[in-house]
Amino acid sequence: MKRSLWLLMLFLLAAHVPSASADSACEGRFVNPITDICWSCIFPLSLGSIKVSQGKVPDTANPSMPIQFCPAPPPVFKRIGLAIGYWEPMALTDVTRSPGCMVNLGFSLPAFGKTAQGTAKKDDKQVNGAFYHVHWYKYPLTYWLNIITSLGCLEGGDLDI
Numbered sequence: 001m002k003r004s005l006w007l008l009m010l011f012l013l014a015a016h017v018p019s020a021s022a023d024s025a026c027e028g029r030f031v032n033p034i035t036d037i038c039w040s041c042i043f044p045l046s047l048g049s050i051k052v053s054q055g056k057v058p059d060t061a062n063p064s065m066p067i068q069f070c071p072a073p074p075p076v077f078k079r080i081g082l083a084i085g086y087w088e089p090m091a092l093t094d095v096t097r098s099p100g101c102m103v104n105l106g107f108s109l110p111a112f113g114k115t116a117q118g119t120a121k122k123d124d125k126q127v128n129g130a131f132y133h134v135h136w137y138k139y140p141l142t143y144w145l146n147i148i149t150s151l152g153c154l155e156g157g158d159l160d161i
Contacts, residue, residue, distance in 0.1 A: 026096070026098050026100075026101035026102075026103070026107070026108040027103070028094075028101070028102070028103030028104060028105070028106050028107075029106040030104070030105055030106045031092060031104050031139075033141055033144075033145065037089050037141065038089070040055075040056075041055075041056075041057070041087055041089070042055075042086045042087050042088065042089070042142075043055025043056070043057075043086065043087070044057070044059045044085075044086070045084070045085070045086045046059055046062050046084070046085035046086070047066045047082060047083070047084060047085075048062060048063055048064060048065050048066030048067075048082075048083045049062055049063070049064045049066075050066065055087070057087060059085060060085065062083060062085040063083045065083065066082055066083050067080060067081075067082065067083075068080075068081055068082065068083045069081075088140070088141070088142050089139065089141045089142070090138070090139060090140055090141075091136060091137060091138055091139050092104045092136075092137040092139045093134065093135070093136055093137070094133075094134065094135035094137070095132050095133070095134050096132065096133050096135075097130075097131070097132055097133070098133070099133060101133070102135060103135075104135070104137060
């Protein structure tokens with residue numbers, strides 16, 4: 001019974017959520033990790049202080065030894081891994097004028113009235129300006145796709161907005 005009630009509530013909520021196509025001010029699509037990412041931008045690639053491949057951007061300082069002790073979850077706390085240096089696509093940024101429009105996700109958040117959208121006031125001075133909404137997405141792509149990460153001392157993570 002509880003499950004049926006939850007499904008009914010979820011259906012009713014989904015029926016009232018505006019879609020991206022219904023909101024003409026919100027245009028975007030979900031990022032394709034294969035075609036929309038600059039994969040050549042991860043280079044140069046290094047293993048410790050040893051350059052494995054060259055790239056267009058400068059490399060940062062890396063540990064001199066390629067074999068390192070990496071943090072691990074308890075009860076181990078440490079594990080042996082490799083110090084791999086590369087430029088990781090780690091974040092995405094949206095810039096939009098529409099409140100709730102998540103451009104890189106391809107949809108708008110539901111409009112819950114005017115709450116939490118700020119306030120407006122008009123001064124006597126006429127000032128030209130613009131207001132934009134910026135969304136920053138944590139996007140650890142190489143971790144998700146398990147590229148380079150099986151032996152490396154790398155940070156993991158989830159999608160975070």
